[in-house]
Amino acid sequence: MSEPLIFERGRPGRSAGAQFPRHEAPHEIPAQFLRSEPPLLPEASELDVVRHYTRLSQMNFSIDTHFYPLGSCTMKYNPRGCNSFAMLPGFTQRHPLAPESSSQGFMACLFELQEMLKSMTGMSAFSLTPMAGAQGELAGVGMIRAYHVDRGDVGRTEIIVPDAAHGTNPATATMCGCTVKEVATRADGDVDLDALRELVGPQTAGIMLTNPSTLGVFDRSIKIIAEIIHGAGGLLYYDGANLNAILGKVLPAEMGFDVMHINLHKTFATPHGGGGPGSGVVGAGETLKAFLPVPVVDSTAEGFRWLDQSDLPKSIGRLSAFMGNAGVLLRAYIYMRLLGREGIERVADYAVLNANYVMALLSKAGFDIAFPDRRASHEFLVTLKRQAKSSGVTAMDFAKALLDRGMHAPTTYFPLLVPECLLIEPTETESKETMDEFVAAMTEILAEATTDVAKCKAAPVTTPVRRLDDVRAARQLDVRYSPPETRGNAQITNVAGD
Amino acid sequence: MSEPLIFERGRPGRSAGAQFPRHEAPHEIPAQFLRSEPPLLPEASELDVVRHYTRLSQMNFSIDTHFYPLGSCTMKYNPRGCNSFAMLPGFTQRHPLAPESSSQGFMACLFELQEMLKSMTGMSAFSLTPMAGAQGELAGVGMIRAYHVDRGDVGRTEIIVPDAAHGTNPATATMCGCTVKEVATRADGDVDLDALRELVGPQTAGIMLTNPSTLGVFDRSIKIIAEIIHGAGGLLYYDGANLNAILGKVLPAEMGFDVMHINLHKTFATPHGGGGPGSGVVGAGETLKAFLPVPVVDSTAEGFRWLDQSDLPKSIGRLSAFMGNAGVLLRAYIYMRLLGREGIERVADYAVLNANYVMALLSKAGFDIAFPDRRASHEFLVTLKRQAKSSGVTAMDFAKALLDRGMHAPTTYFPLLVPECLLIEPTETESKETMDEFVAAMTEILAEATTDVAKCKAAPVTTPVRRLDDVRAARQLDVRYSPPETRGNAQITNVAGD
Amino acid sequence: MPFIPHTDHDTQLMLQAIGVDAIESLFDEIPEELRCGSLVDIPAAVSEYEVGRLMRRQADKDRVELNFLGAGAYEHHIPAAVWELTTRGEFYSAYTPYQAEASQGTLQVIYEYQTMMASLTGQDISNASLYDGASALAEAVLMAVRVERASKSKRVLIPQSVHPHYAAVAKAITASQGIELVQVPYDPSTGRTDLEALRTHAGTDITAVVIPQPNVFGVLEQADEIAAWAADQGALGIALVNPTSLGLLRPPGEWGRDGVPIVCGEGQPLGVPLSSGGPYFGFLTCREALVRQLPGRLVGRTLDTEGKRGFTLTLQAREQHIRRSRATSNICTNQGLMVTAATIYMSLLGPQGLRRVAVESHTKTRALAAAAAQLDGVEPAFTAPYFHEVVLRLPVRASAVIEGMRRQGILAGVALSSWYPALADCLLVCATETKTAEDIHTYVQALGQQIEAAGGAR
Amino acid sequence: MPFIPHTDHDTQLMLQAIGVDAIESLFDEIPEELRCGSLVDIPAAVSEYEVGRLMRRQADKDRVELNFLGAGAYEHHIPAAVWELTTRGEFYSAYTPYQAEASQGTLQVIYEYQTMMASLTGQDISNASLYDGASALAEAVLMAVRVERASKSKRVLIPQSVHPHYAAVAKAITASQGIELVQVPYDPSTGRTDLEALRTHAGTDITAVVIPQPNVFGVLEQADEIAAWAADQGALGIALVNPTSLGLLRPPGEWGRDGVPIVCGEGQPLGVPLSSGGPYFGFLTCREALVRQLPGRLVGRTLDTEGKRGFTLTLQAREQHIRRSRATSNICTNQGLMVTAATIYMSLLGPQGLRRVAVESHTKTRALAAAAAQLDGVEPAFTAPYFHEVVLRLPVRASAVIEGMRRQGILAGVALSSWYPALADCLLVCATETKTAEDIHTYVQALGQQIEAAGGAR
């Protein structure tokens, strides 16, 4: 299965004639503003385009076609109803600057979403604008900094991050002009409290944590961590990427967090779309709520209205041109209404049940669990260090071998802390049979790793391409197509990758 | 690639809980009416269902994924816009018995459709109710019979049908209580006029013809045929399945036809949907229009209204519970508006160009064209009699070998008249490149038919299954799943197929 | 050129390859005098944007708030997944699965569908669909006549309580084959088929008896009694059923002593939108012994050359493309895509969901009837139990309230006068699981107002 | 249980396998005192049917007939195929293409997208998207500062004619890194950036200059002059452009003498619905030499072990998951699905279609401006040429007509008072190719009526 580029399908002069104005009136834009050459866009018929992208789509794994136990990503089923209703014409056609008087339907949904988010986190207020987890982090750390500055405490520029943290945490701290201090993890998976105590001081702005952590365990000392940070004058940021494991069990505010984001595209089933969009709504407790980004929705006697910088003067400001990823917010809102209180309380139960079930079976099958004495949260880590050493079959080989068995691979090599690891997250929407099939596949590969190393290394063979040459991709950088006639100079080569 | 049955995926007690009422009130239907055992329906989660049917869909060839040169079927591109707009809530939610006062939007579309159909056929009136070509034929032949009976000419019960006709033609004649008389085809593909003259008489109700015929040629003596039939007191039925070849070139009424159907799912690009639905709208000239099936839409000063049996007392009556395949009619209407006059006039040009192009190339490549001295219509016939004889490679083998090359097979073994035939219809929406690829594939198979017969016979190998055992399917009839525990007696076996 | 990919250059190359100068030459076999001019009466092309706007305007004209119409087409919740999956290009734009290896998706869907329909109706075999419920009834009658060759009369009893449109279609389609459809009246007090009247046909060589359940009034017929009587007469029973109801009601395969051997009906309630009447799909199921007379396509499970399970069309010798004038029917194109939708719908609902929909539709209609009966002069017209439709007798002509209620955004129901002159004051109303208590309240209030406006008591 | 497939039996078997009695035990590592009670403030579950009805009600509240709002979000025709394809499950429910072999569909789409955006903007390299246009501007500023390490000031000139929301976002995101955004005023008569004012910054160590084209008023800036001046100053030019306009207008890669090396903007006009402001997508393209400082994902073409062409994420060492605190940005999840839509949109429109959309949007807005200028006291506020938005000066406060026109079903435009107090009588209006002559007539009529109602002349 392979498919030419859409540029290779087209022909000069061909077009999808029903899709643009049939006539072109003379325009009056002065010549100096005009482009001399048309852009390199495909010249294709509508059928060319439909067939091409339909075929490309079939080259993907996705939740709708495959089990997708990608740790830290919470690839749960994305209900179709959420999409249909979020794409009702009244929503898709609403202009972001439409007056409040013709926005009450949309604003009602957002307001209720804010309220539900408060209930399930214990936070005092939410702003829905951040467009992904990382932007939620940017908002949160920005708020922490603004808070300190607002109090005149300008020297607090250090953000503490566990060594197992997701890359967005340290990257965010840097973007906020902070210095990153890494805190170590103990052998049992919890934060090293002694190390933490040594890191804190008057320079500490705060800490970024996810709990359960990226190691798939719940940090039992969270209350002590909060005391240490708060005691040092810092604040706690909760990276809500792993909320699925504790939804309805623990409120982040109760653990001592002052500000947090939630990845709606994880916990609340909005689609990942091959990379995005997401939503990283940010919530804050009493200390920080004045600093939340704008706009937020308020409910008044006259209806819903937007609160902007003039209403919230301490706000860190605006993070998106309009209202964040509004359509994602609607999908999450619909999902929450479908789940309801009962359903939301059930999420963690079954997400955690599934993870512990797979962990138990894999353990029995002879896999090394990274934290064998701990409960799995909604995910858990397997380490293939032993296999890599004995037979040379790595976590990457396991990942590729799973593709040949019709299952997406777990997250590989993250967190960096655990060598040759697979981070496995089944999510609550997968059935026992599917997990049993996964365990069977893993077991089969484990056997193959001793009997047929070459086969493991050759995988995948059933996918549209075999293993790709990443080094070549970086070294002979080719990031856009050039038509044959121009290829000589336009093709980019030899930008050394790194 | 294979997928279990949905029944094998489910588990007792599992359900897609968001999809039905959450509660069930006590009902008051007496016990004697109630079923004692639940029906065998899947018990599956929503994700199970979505994943299952998404995966099944990927096992199909379709226009959206493959070139589909299936003769007589006119597998042209089905524009997505036609689907989106036909599925606007105002249309999908309209109840068929809604009063005329809340149906003016829908009725306006149907009325305009009737008018456009009249323009492009020369017929005096159209009824849109027939739900496929075959039902259009039923309507038309029924009208012919009703006309004769209405005149008191009750002995006209013979319908003449060419030997190359589509199976629905003779089958329809029988359903209308008529006897079928086959008329022979001459070597040049046109109807044998002498044979025809011998068939007609006072018993002749009429003739059913498609022109261009199913042999892919335009019958040049159509005017003479009309004279012969009309002269004998019969009427002419036009099977519009091949309208694509003459749209905007010849009006069926001008050829002498008294009544006709159009397969909107062919000429007007409504989707075939894996077998249907279609639409076989039926049009009639002055002689027969009073007999058209009801309802039809009329335009009056007060708006559009339905004409029913009371308005059209000679009507053959009602052929569907409501208004035929209304949604198909909307799609065809939208398509016609998109094409417009210019576009409709262009259809035949390019459909015929494509067919003649492929015919010319295949002829050069060494294939035997069934009617080499004739122009192709929108389709043409290749005969592989020579190959079948010399190497044993049949039309069926060619068909399967094409599947392995990522193209759907042409129609095979139809018309029955031409041995080992492939009926090839590219349609106007396919590009030169695609047809060149098809010719290359055919040429490759032709070579393989001499060098590697075994490979030809083994094809297809890239499809989800290899060639299937049709005899077993008929002999050990298995047309429904039985769960393992009941399999013993419920499975049906040994109904001899035929 | 919308939808035509040819560049001028392509066209030139192609003409060269063919060896002609112009496209026009390709039509040179058509006699000159037959050639028509430009289709001037057809409007000029519009873009997708323009046609979209036009269609939106037309569609918006026909929107109503609340629909209480049933009478053969029912508003049920359709899960969003149903049509998002059904309109995937691979289902939507595929042809009939004649090339089995390239059509396993569609074929397996149909096999699953056949399984579900057979079980729902209590039969052995389901075909792959017919056009709609009414034409399915016609085909069932034709099938019964073929099966019951011993009966020379070709007389088929059809209760007056069968949907009049269905009876009309059955007549239009079967009439020219010399089949006589004989009506059996309903009992004006119960709304059921009058068994006394039925029994007057005893011993008169009846070929088949149609048994609607529920009937057009929503009323539950004495299906067991009718089925048993038909069997006694040596007549084939043909059940005409609502598939939603079979989530709750006893399937025709279990009616009477031995069950009814042919079942047909309208598949629309199973996930197909109202859509002005179509495309819907007709279903037809039967006993194993009757399969040779079954019209329409059938999918069977078999093995491929490597012994792997696969699906293919089977027993095609019944069909027009093989048997031609001696086929079981002329049907070719059927309603495949609707079957795909219905299969996905039934998979999502499952036995529990379908039952819930049936029960809730029933209880909502009962609630409506009860509330309406509080209005002066309004009462149920019939006494027998009903499924999810009820006939209300009003103190005014039923047609008098329809337009007023429509202006209030409510489709009130079907005024039965045009079908049953004796029921001129009767309204056929349907509430399904989609109606809330508030909707029912809105309905009854509006009904009261319109009765008053029409001169009836409040 | 909606979306959870576990039967009681499954759960029991699973608990057994784990070796615990109850699900609750799996949470036994969580300190008891942290456990919360039931989430009583969250409403009970509703079915898909119920939520659908609710959402339809909410969505219907916000429908309007005619929308003449632009200001960063534009209503264009979106071919039906775009979203029918984009929402196919395989695109919609896939994750970031880290497993390249299982993600060739998404990867090839992005590669095609990169090609189109690079060509449209006249650059060498496009990333795979950022969140939206405003945050793309912020990232472009950060990128410029990283590239231009020689410039110590971290001062970036940003015209006042940049969309105020964009300026606000750039400020919020870049402020804590010590970057100073210095505003450059616009010429109140032309509506363009005041070149005199710009030149006052000459020789002051400017790191970069933002050049909007068209600017927030729809006006075409003297992009060549600004680009050339920036280059003279050794400052990086950052173009902020509307992608539709680039179907017609000269790409930033050709501005000034050597072109501008960084281009960013909002991708929404390329097939993404208005949707209340998101999800949209930001694009960012640059010259080859700058690729190491480019934030966001990048897809490269390479070969597989058998020498077959394939696609994979590349130069990931720029990104947070590899470089962590030293990454070019913290962005991880981007706007992939919107890029899919945009790629399909651009494929359907092609160079000819995109140009037509640009030209027609321009001429429609001109027609509106001309018709509006027939009203007493209404005139274009600026003299410079514009693309597809125009600022109209009214004889009344602009905000005074908005609500009245809304009640007539028209979104009239943006009253500029809250962004530019000096422009209190100015309305920013946009007509795209979606507006007909009749729509424009309707608009101008309504505007006249509302001006009159607000006390202005007619």
Ligand SMILES: Cc1ncc(COP(=O)(O)O)c(C=O)c1O
């Ligand atoms: C633990 C953790 N934190 C943060 C993020 C960043 O979220 P996003 O990708 O939405 O920016 C992720 C996402 O992968 C994550 O897994």
Ligand SMILES: Cc1ncc(COP(=O)(O)O)c(C=O)c1O
């Ligand atoms: C020549 C011809 N006539 C009639 C028909 C019957 O049309 P339908 O399948 O719509 O009933 C067909 C369809 O295949 C056909 O090709």
